[in-house]
Amino acid sequence: MFKATVIVKRKPAILDPQGKAAQQGAKLLGFENIKQTRIDKFIRFEIQVDEISQAEEELKQYCDKILTNPNMEEYEFKLEQF
Template structure:
Protein backbone atom coordinates (compact mmCIF):
# COMPACT_ATOMS: atom_id res chain seq x y z
CA UNK A 1 0.00 0.00 0.00
CA UNK A 2 1.24 3.47 -0.86
CA UNK A 3 0.26 6.88 0.41
CA UNK A 4 0.15 9.52 -2.33
CA UNK A 5 0.14 13.31 -2.19
CA UNK A 6 -0.95 15.27 -5.25
CA UNK A 7 -0.62 19.06 -5.51
CA UNK A 8 -2.78 20.77 -8.13
CA UNK A 9 -2.02 24.37 -9.15
CA UNK A 10 -3.55 26.68 -11.71
CA UNK A 11 -1.04 27.47 -14.48
CA UNK A 12 0.86 30.70 -13.67
CA UNK A 13 -0.74 32.60 -16.58
CA UNK A 14 -4.26 31.79 -15.38
CA UNK A 15 -6.05 34.20 -13.05
CA UNK A 16 -6.76 32.94 -9.51
CA UNK A 17 -9.89 34.75 -8.30
CA UNK A 18 -10.02 32.85 -4.98
CA UNK A 19 -6.48 33.94 -4.13
CA UNK A 20 -7.29 37.54 -5.09
CA UNK A 21 -10.38 37.50 -2.87
CA UNK A 22 -8.52 36.18 0.17
CA UNK A 23 -5.78 38.76 -0.37
CA UNK A 24 -8.32 41.55 -0.49
CA UNK A 25 -9.59 40.33 2.89
CA UNK A 26 -6.02 40.35 4.11
CA UNK A 27 -5.57 44.02 3.16
CA UNK A 28 -8.71 44.92 5.10
CA UNK A 29 -7.29 43.17 8.16
CA UNK A 30 -4.01 45.04 7.82
CA UNK A 31 -1.74 42.44 6.21
CA UNK A 32 0.13 44.79 3.91
CA UNK A 33 3.19 42.64 3.21
CA UNK A 34 1.38 39.73 1.58
CA UNK A 35 1.16 39.49 -2.22
CA UNK A 36 0.70 37.02 -5.06
CA UNK A 37 -1.57 34.64 -3.15
CA UNK A 38 -2.53 31.60 -5.25
CA UNK A 39 -4.69 28.80 -3.96
CA UNK A 40 -4.40 25.25 -5.22
CA UNK A 41 -5.36 21.81 -3.93
CA UNK A 42 -3.46 19.41 -1.70
CA UNK A 43 -4.83 15.87 -2.03
CA UNK A 44 -3.89 12.78 -0.02
CA UNK A 45 -5.04 9.22 -0.71
CA UNK A 46 -3.97 5.60 -0.50
CA UNK A 47 -3.29 3.26 -3.40
CA UNK A 48 -3.80 -0.38 -2.53
CA UNK A 49 -1.07 -2.02 -4.61
CA UNK A 50 2.53 -3.01 -4.09
CA UNK A 51 3.68 -2.67 -7.69
CA UNK A 52 5.44 0.71 -7.97
CA UNK A 53 4.76 1.07 -11.69
CA UNK A 54 1.05 0.32 -11.22
CA UNK A 55 0.90 2.82 -8.35
CA UNK A 56 2.50 5.56 -10.48
CA UNK A 57 0.09 4.89 -13.33
CA UNK A 58 -2.93 4.93 -10.98
CA UNK A 59 -1.84 8.23 -9.35
CA UNK A 60 -1.20 9.89 -12.73
CA UNK A 61 -4.55 8.82 -14.14
CA UNK A 62 -6.49 9.72 -10.99
CA UNK A 63 -4.76 13.13 -10.80
CA UNK A 64 -5.09 13.83 -14.51
CA UNK A 65 -8.72 12.75 -14.93
CA UNK A 66 -10.39 13.53 -11.60
CA UNK A 67 -8.27 15.72 -9.38
CA UNK A 68 -7.15 18.34 -11.90
CA UNK A 69 -8.49 20.16 -14.91
CA UNK A 70 -5.99 19.52 -17.72
CA UNK A 71 -6.96 22.75 -19.53
CA UNK A 72 -5.85 25.12 -16.80
CA UNK A 73 -4.12 23.19 -14.03
CA UNK A 74 -0.88 21.29 -13.56
CA UNK A 75 -0.25 18.64 -10.96
CA UNK A 76 2.78 17.17 -9.22
CA UNK A 77 2.84 14.13 -6.97
CA UNK A 78 4.89 12.08 -4.54
CA UNK A 79 4.24 8.78 -2.81
CA UNK A 80 5.69 6.57 -0.10
CA UNK A 81 5.18 3.01 1.05
CA UNK A 82 3.04 2.59 4.17
CA UNK A 83 2.03 -0.48 6.13
CA UNK A 84 -1.50 -1.80 5.61
CA UNK A 85 -3.71 -1.09 8.62
Protein backbone atom coordinates in the same frame (compact mmCIF):
# COMPACT_ATOMS: atom_id res chain seq x y z
CA MET B 1 0.17 0.13 -0.35
CA PHE B 2 1.17 3.68 -1.08
CA LYS B 3 0.29 7.05 0.34
CA ALA B 4 -0.01 9.61 -2.45
CA THR B 5 0.32 13.36 -2.07
CA VAL B 6 -0.60 15.52 -5.05
CA ILE B 7 -0.30 19.30 -5.30
CA VAL B 8 -2.55 20.69 -8.04
CA LYS B 9 -1.74 24.26 -9.10
CA ARG B 10 -3.53 26.47 -11.54
CA LYS B 11 -1.20 27.39 -14.41
CA PRO B 12 0.37 30.81 -13.72
CA ALA B 13 -1.73 32.58 -16.38
CA ILE B 14 -5.03 31.29 -14.94
CA LEU B 15 -6.95 33.57 -12.59
CA ASP B 16 -7.26 32.39 -8.99
CA PRO B 17 -10.42 33.96 -7.52
CA GLN B 18 -10.07 32.32 -4.12
CA GLY B 19 -6.52 33.64 -3.78
CA LYS B 20 -7.66 37.08 -4.91
CA ALA B 21 -10.39 37.09 -2.25
CA ALA B 22 -7.93 36.16 0.51
CA GLN B 23 -5.49 38.78 -0.76
CA GLN B 24 -8.19 41.44 -0.66
CA GLY B 25 -9.12 40.36 2.87
CA ALA B 26 -5.46 40.76 3.85
CA LYS B 27 -5.47 44.29 2.52
CA LEU B 28 -8.72 45.18 4.29
CA LEU B 29 -7.35 43.92 7.60
CA GLY B 30 -4.15 45.90 7.15
CA PHE B 31 -1.69 43.14 6.23
CA GLU B 32 0.10 45.37 3.76
CA ASN B 33 3.23 43.18 3.62
CA ILE B 34 1.39 40.15 2.28
CA LYS B 35 1.28 39.82 -1.51
CA GLN B 36 0.59 37.41 -4.32
CA THR B 37 -1.62 34.91 -2.49
CA ARG B 38 -2.43 31.82 -4.55
CA ILE B 39 -4.70 29.08 -3.24
CA ASP B 40 -4.31 25.64 -4.81
CA LYS B 41 -5.10 22.06 -3.86
CA PHE B 42 -3.30 19.64 -1.58
CA ILE B 43 -4.67 16.15 -2.14
CA ARG B 44 -3.95 12.93 -0.29
CA PHE B 45 -5.12 9.39 -0.94
CA GLU B 46 -4.07 5.77 -0.66
CA ILE B 47 -3.39 3.38 -3.51
CA GLN B 48 -3.80 -0.26 -2.57
CA VAL B 49 -1.32 -1.89 -4.93
CA ASP B 50 2.05 -3.54 -4.32
CA GLU B 51 4.18 -2.19 -7.17
CA ILE B 52 5.25 1.44 -7.33
CA SER B 53 5.02 1.40 -11.14
CA GLN B 54 1.35 0.44 -10.91
CA ALA B 55 0.74 3.03 -8.18
CA GLU B 56 2.25 5.71 -10.40
CA GLU B 57 0.16 4.64 -13.37
CA GLU B 58 -3.09 4.73 -11.37
CA LEU B 59 -2.15 8.05 -9.74
CA LYS B 60 -1.58 9.64 -13.17
CA GLN B 61 -4.89 8.38 -14.52
CA TYR B 62 -6.73 9.57 -11.40
CA CYS B 63 -5.10 13.01 -11.73
CA ASP B 64 -5.74 13.30 -15.46
CA LYS B 65 -9.34 12.10 -15.38
CA ILE B 66 -10.71 13.37 -12.08
CA LEU B 67 -8.45 15.50 -9.90
CA THR B 68 -7.21 18.04 -12.43
CA ASN B 69 -8.22 19.95 -15.52
CA PRO B 70 -5.14 19.55 -17.71
CA ASN B 71 -5.99 22.69 -19.66
CA MET B 72 -5.88 24.92 -16.58
CA GLU B 73 -3.89 23.06 -13.97
CA GLU B 74 -0.63 21.22 -13.49
CA TYR B 75 0.35 18.83 -10.73
CA GLU B 76 3.27 17.30 -8.91
CA PHE B 77 3.12 14.18 -6.77
CA LYS B 78 4.91 12.10 -4.19
CA LEU B 79 4.38 8.40 -3.46
CA GLU B 80 5.39 6.82 -0.17
CA GLN B 81 5.12 3.11 0.61
CA PHE B 82 3.58 2.08 3.92
